[in-house]
Structure formats: structure tokens, C-alpha cells
Amino acid sequence: MPILVDRVCKDFGPLRVLDDVSLTIEDATFVTILGSSGCGKSTLLNMLAGLTPPSAGRLTLDGSNVTRPGPDRVVVFQQAGLYPWLSLRDNIAFGLRMKSARSIDWARVDELIEVMGLKGFENHRTYELSGGMQQRVAIARALVMRPRVLLMDEPFGALDAQTRHTMQQFLLGLWERIRATVVFITHDIDEAILLGDRLIVMSARPGRVALERVVPLARPRHWDMTLDPEFLDLKRQAMAILAA
Numbered sequence: 001m002p003i004l005v006d007r008v009c010k011d012f013g014p015l016r017v018l019d020d021v022s023l024t025i026e027d028a029t030f031v032t033i034l035g036s037s038g039c040g041k042s043t044l045l046n047m048l049a050g051l052t053p054p055s056a057g058r059l060t061l062d063g064s065n066v067t068r069p070g071p072d073r074v075v076v077f078q079q080a081g082l083y084p085w086l087s088l089r090d091n092i093a094f095g096l097r098m099k100s101a102r103s104i105d106w107a108r109v110d111e112l113i114e115v116m117g118l119k120g121f122e123n124h125r126t127y128e129l130s131g132g133m134q135q136r137v138a139i140a141r142a143l144v145m146r147p148r149v150l151l152m153d154e155p156f157g158a159l160d161a162q163t164r165h166t167m168q169q170f171l172l173g174l175w176e177r178i179r180a181t182v183v184f185i186t187h188d189i190d191e192a193i194l195l196g197d198r199l200i201v202m203s204a205r206p207g208r209v210a211l212e213r214v215v216p217l218a219r220p221r222h223w224d225m226t227l228d229p230e231f232l233d234l235k236r237q238a239m240a241i242l243a244a
Ligand SMILES: Nc1ncnc2c1ncn2[C@@H]1O[C@H](COP(=O)(O)OP(=O)(O)OP(=O)(O)O)[C@@H](O)[C@H]1O
Pocket: 012, 017, 035, 036, 037, 038, 039, 040, 041, 042, 043, 044, 187
């Protein structure tokens, strides 16, 4: 059982943000967590990252309690958070350099540059890149660490609609290749259903698991699947929870 969230509660002072959340996340599964603003999605992801502890309950990865951040769980945030003084290639290699400056796996870095469609931009500074490219660098910077779990917190939330759409297609294709364990947070219903193998919908604060479903869509996924009856049925169920 790679990730287990077991009866987790989280309070910030008197404010209960998460209430009795239990989840299991299998290996090589893309799980999307959908919920309205303030329902505790980021808090849950931060707990999985080991950035904040639960107030009650426990979170485990491969049976060990998650108590601190680790290279096995890398987070991609809404803001790419790249280092403007470094080239694109050095940004991707940053985590490897932190681990061991002498033995950077440059072949791996360059492979990811290729996979991410960033070839030709290796020496560009990050401010010379579009928002979508910056997010691809952020994803590459995470993947280069070969994490057990990729945690994604609204990674496309700051992008314009067209770029967001392009990045969703890109991530679908990437996931077909890497089949990593991904926990992806969003408040966009279409994005959650289109990307996920499993959809978890949270109630309004205090966040609870209100719905958990296997997404009944084959892979590879395409945008026109958002018009499938199965997609629309699940969307209707999710919308009913978000509107409650
Ligand atoms: N460190 C903190 N201290 C106090 N309150 C916090 C802290 N972090 C989050 N909160 C509160 O917890 C609640 C949930 O926040 P969280 O960011 O997890 O929600 P979210 O579902 O990710 O929302 P959004 O989609 O808007 O990012 C909010 O009311 C927020 O103000």
C-alpha cells in the first residue's frame, strides 16, 4: 500500500480544515483530488509532502509514517518557482546538484529536456520562457529526482485557459510514458476527471472525502472524452457535491 491516509484530521487553532480523511493510493495511479477553495486540498498535499503534521490520524508511505519532506515525494506548485539566475538545464539539475555536485546524471537531465519538449532552450534563463514552459521545467525538475510520488498542487492554476488545455494534453501524454504515482489537486472538474484514474471529491470545509470513483475512461485520453456520457455522469455527481 504505497500511500495510506488514515483518519486524518487537521486543525489550525480552532479551525478544523480536514475531518477524518482516509485514502489509499496505489502505485502507478494518477489520483486527482477535487474540492472547492478552502476545503483543505493543499493542506492534505502538504501533509503528504511532510511539510505539516496531521492533528490526528496518520499518513504513511510504504508503511512508514510521513514526518518530514523527502526526495521520495516531490511537489510541483502552482508557481513554477524556478531560479532566475540559472539556465533551464541547471534548473532541472538543481536537485541532483544538491544531492551530489560531482555525479549529476546529465544524460537523465537531457532526456527529460527532450521528453518535455524543451530542446533548444537548455541555456535560456527562466524569464525567457512562457508560463507553460516554466511549468514543464518545474515538472522535469521534480521527475529528475525519480520520486516515488509526484505531488501536484494546482500546477496549471496560474496558466491562461489555452495553455492550461495544452498542458493537460501534455501531462496525459507524459503520464502514459512514466506511469508514476501522482496526486494532483485541482478545483477544475474537467481537469480532475480527464487526468485521473481515480477521482476524489472533497466536501467544503472541513474537508471530508465526499466521493471516490474510478474514472470510467480508457487511456489514452483525449479532450473529446469530456463529452462522453460516462464523463458527464461523473461530472454531474462531482458538481452536486461542489455546489452543496
Ligand atoms: N498555516 C496555516 N495557518 C492557518 N490556517 C491555514 C494555514 N494553512 C491553511 N489554512 C487555512 O486552512 C483552510 C484550507 O486551506 P487550503 O489551502 O488547504 O485549502 P485549498 O482547498 O487548497 O484551497 P485553494 O483551492 O483556495 O488553494 C483555509 O481556510 C486556510 O485559510
